[in-house]
Amino acid sequence: MKSSFIGTIIAVVVVIIVVAAVLSYISTHPSTTKPVTTPPVTTPPVTTISYWEAYSPSELSTFNNKILPLFEAQYPNIKVVVTNVALSTSNYETDAAAHKAPNVYYDSSNDEGLLYAGGFILNLRNYISNSSYFNQFTSGTIAAESSGTAMFGLPVNENSILMFYDKADFPNGIANNTNALITQVEAINKTGVWGFAYGMGADYGYRFAAWLPGFGTYIFANKTTGPVTLNNSAMINTLEFWYNLTYIDHLNAPLGSGSGVAGASGLEGSLFESGKAAIIFDGPWDLVPLVKALGSNLGAAPLPQVSSTGNYFAPLIGSEGIAVSSSQASGASAAQINASILFAKFLASPEAELLMYNGTGDLPSDSGALNSLIAQANKGTLLPAFAAAENLTASSFDPVEVGILAQESGHTSPTPSTPQMNYYYSGVADMHTEMGLYYTNKTISAPAVASCVQAFIESNSTNVLASCS
Amino acid sequence: MDFSSKFSFKNLKSGSINYIYLLPIIALILFIFLYPITYGIYISFTNFSLQHFYTATLVGFHNYVLLFKNGLIYPIILQTLIWTVGSLVPMVLLGLLVANILNQKGFKFRGLLFTLILLPWAFPAFISLLIWSGMWNTSFGIINQFLSVFGLPRIDWLFKTVPAWTALIITNLWLSFPYYTAFFLSSMQSIPDEFHEAAKVDGANIFQRFSKVTWPAIKGAIAFAGISGFIFTWNNFYPIYILTGGGPGTSTYSLTVFAYNQAFDFYNYSLGAAFSVVSIIILAVMAIFMLKYTKVLEMLT
Amino acid sequence: MNINKYKVFDVLRWTISYFLIAIVVLFAIFPLYYIVLTSFSKLSSISALTLSSLIPNLSNMTLSAYQYVLSSQFALWLGNSLLLAVGTLAVAVTVAFVSGVALARLNISGKKALIVFLYILTFFPFTAIVIPLYLSFSSLGLINNYIGLIMIYAAGTAIFGAYMSKIFIDSIPKEYEEAAMVDGQSRFKSFFTILFRIAKPVVIFVALLAFIGAYTDYAVINVFVTQGSLYTLMLGLYHVSSIGGGASAVNLNVFSAFSILMGLPIIAFYVVFQKYLTQMYTMSGTK
Structure with a gap:
């Protein structure tokens, strides 16, 4: 009986190969990308x-x-x-x-x-x-x-990022400059709710780019070639702004980067959706899960003005x-x-x-x-199917859409669409790590961080190895 | 001598006709490995990248010069050794210990416990690593929550060099020790029972039986598993790639992760290929040395 | 007195053994337990679990993640994965065992150089060969084709399995198969069958390696399959649990539920074959 073992195995192999061949033939053949012509008598070629x-x-x-x-x-x-x-x-x-x-x-x-x-x-x-x-x-x-x-x-x-907030935490509306917003958030923080749930670097710098204009710099002055001027005081002020909010004032939840942090389904989203954080920075692409979770308590507003500089945060519009x-x-x-x-x-x-x-x-x-959506939202008559499915009414949904639209037509910066953006992403991910080190070592290395970002961006055009060390 | 003796065992053992049995594996290996490797080496001498995707030309040793001139490769070689040796030693030791415990005659619930121990290996590494990355999270990870129960401070696991290596090695230990356990256990199971019985009759205790019976029988398997594991771990990029991405800074990059980074994140395929070639040369030299030293080569041949 | 000493030693030995195994089992299954709890969670991120929620609380549990997974094309993906995994297993085990026997028992000139050469070829990581491999497969029409994938998966396992089989067959005294031949069985058949039976734990181990490798692969199939009807569970998992959009993370509860359902066939494989993996070697039937 056992001597048939090898024979069985070989038979199994043959059967499997035949089955796989037949299956793959069946499944690959009808859908090749070659132009398929139907019989010429009936219709023009498809x-x-x-x-x-x-x-x-x-x-x-x-x-x-x-x-x-x-x-x-x-x-x-x-x-x-x-x-x-x-x-x-x-x-x-x-x-x-x-x-x-x-x-x-x-x-x-x-x-x-x-x-x-x-x-x-x-x-x-x-x-x-x-x-x-x-x-x-x-x-x-x-x-x-x-x-x-x-x-x-x-x-x-x-799309771009903007502020989504929990109306339960902001009964009188949300402030539009950083000083007033931080005052609001400090009060909220006393109730045991994080002001912000923002994982710095969790999405490789896409969102981080929004903060730089608030302190007077951009990741790319000219979106195709630079010049890149990140190793400056504006960059350091940006880093310290978030560092202080996170590690000194404890208003931003220290989420770390890594996978599973950003967005509505990440750590940020679950803190926000469960009422443990008042504000997240997210975009219209996450509107369906946010509406589902917060219902009529969901609020949306453009990113605020930086009180110390008078500039606005300007997210990448893409x-x-x-x-x-x-x-x-x-x-x-x-x-x-x-x-x-x-x-x-x-x-x-x-x-x-x-x-x-x-x-x-x-x-x-x-x-x-x-424009037709803007007009309807301002009139209070806009109610898309996905919001209606969550039992929202036009009057409860439209303020959210007005907030989103205000960001899109407000202060934004252009998305660099060349390979440089790719290097920028990696640079910011490393920068976040450096900020983590700064936190634990208690030594500021923001200039090093900024030059690290710059090294990544410059390395792209010259085909030189990118490294921050 | 009758006719059937012509087809004796001895006849089966000689003649080049025996190559037939090796033909499938030779064909498979040549097809899956040899051509792509040759082509990969060729790429490392070109400027094949996103910008030169359809217009790549030969650039000689440019990529290799770049790689050594920058100097980044030296710490990365060291880090690759830390990663490989640091992961492998605990894996083999734990695998050996667990296999020995389970191999004891009369061990109850062996099947159940062995199955439970094998589960981490059976689970797709890609999934487990994402789960582990959540567990190591500084603020919300379950590991720091455990630490705080014992009054210990939260550790920035993935953002400081030493904790990051600790986290990587523990995670990798979890991923791979079941494999070594299964490997060693199945080789111990191949030792005829009466060898142990005979040793027992001779009055050998458990440690003597291990050193006199088990060890001689499985030391070849251990050497082979160790060397294969060395090669696998050296090339294994998912744990580092998913958990730390090579950070903080560049302090947990391994050669493979860096090569992958260059090729698939920065679309600099030729530089990635050059990194791979350097990595393989180092690995091959070490592996051949180890194969010779452990006499695994004699076992294989 | 001697017997007493052994008794005390035995008790001590078993106590230590079970204590150590308990720790190891806890270490092994804790992350998986964590996945199980997450799969029943209402929240989709790692903040879903705190220390207190490690003790399951039925009122906080929901099956919604499972419902979401099962409403996807799970059955199709499962079928595809099993086809790939079993195909890989069959090819890898056959090639590995035949090669292992040949290397151990047959006289082949130039064997040593060949073995070393093949072994070194396998040092190249997948990431270094993926693009050239893709190009050669593409010209042969092996993209979106399971035959090509089975060859890739089987190649790695087969060479490793061949060397493993070789090493173990070397440790088997030659008298066994010679004795069997004297028993009058068909010579060639008995030669392989006897060795196969003796080496069964190792063969099953290679089979497991091949099955798991193909079943859980993501890196290879992500490059070589782009057609939805050929998706395996790993591709389906990514597809179902990520919400799409550049700045979003995966839905951890859906991800967990999917991975648990996905793990069931592997556990079934264990349950069926673990007796071989843990089976004590017996001499019966070979005498």
């Missing part, structure tokens, strides 16, 4: 394009149930094969190396800028001949999706956009590129963006659509 997106659950269901059916009805000759990719940029690059990148790609503007710098995605201004087409987008999102005069993506939303791969990256035919551009334009249309807003709260990048 162009198949591939689309990679990284939607959140609410975005995905809005896309699948509302937006894609509409596109398919309008363009019956274009078939879109959709893939939800978990980690995108490096996957995109490996696929592009084999000329198998997706035809259409959805990502944040700074990641797309990276891909444009590498020659993976198209300058859409060369493919959309009507240049007035681009005027429909808000200036902030055009800037985010541009590199020089080139435009590498069509923005489908507009967008997520739709990029079209070059044929070098995706192996696309001319017909596929044309179809891809039609699809990208559809996703960036006011119609699609308003559908997305209704399901998720993502703000439109289209000026007309955005």
